[in-house]
Amino acid sequence: EKLLQSLDDGAIDFAIVESSFDQGRYESLLFSNEPIVAVCGTGYEAPEEMTLSELMRYRVIVRERHAGARRILEHKLAEQGYTLEHFPARYEVGSxxxxxxxxxxxxxxxxxxxxxxxKELADGTLRRIVVKDFSVMHAFSFLWRKGSMYRALFTQIYDQLKD
Structure with missing residues (x-):
């Protein structure tokens, strides 16, 4: 929201955002589709693979209410009939x-x-948990104000960033 407001105010020329936006106000290019994965510490007692219903037996750690990744997770859980309240305990933190x-x-x-x-997966401080019946992917968009005279420049920057 801050990035979109900065675009509208003219404080920045383009942005890469994870959230949804008014496609009538901005031109955009798909920057990437990123998976959100379940992870835990190597000593946390949870199997390496489980179903979503089995996952509901464990504590969950989430970002604050307005964080993009949390909203995406909540939406995907809701599609499966769950909320964060289905977890027996939740830690909510700000970063x-x-x-x-x-x-x-x-x-x-x-x-x-x-x-x-x-980095944490590679160095072994975290391990991934495969949730067999649940996957979360989310798009990141490269965008700028619709009708900008710098469209060609922004697409060049996009191409450079993608490489």
Whole structure:
């Protein structure tokens, strides 16, 4: 929302956003589709693979209410008939670092963008949990104000960033 407001105010020329936006006001290109994965610390007692209903037996660690990844997770859970309240316990924290820190300390299961936990998965401080009947993908869009005279420049920047 802050990025879209900055675009509208003319403070920035383009943005990469994870949220939905008014397609009538902005031109956009798909930047990437990113998976959100379930992770936990290596000492957390949870199987490496389970169903969504089995997952509901464990603590979950989530970002604050207005965080994009949390809204996406809540929407996907709702599609399956669940809410965050179905988990027996929830930790709600204000930053990605706090979510990762709690997960690394075996405090529960977190749902995070796979790219944001690549390092921790590689170095073994987090492990991935495969939820057999549940997957979350979300699009990131590169966008700018509709009708901008810099459209050609923005598409060049987009192409450079994609490489």
């Amino acid at each position: 990605l670092s706090a979510v990762k820190g709690l997960a690394c300390r075996d405090c529960g299961i977190a749902f995070l963008y796979e790219k944001s936990v690549q």
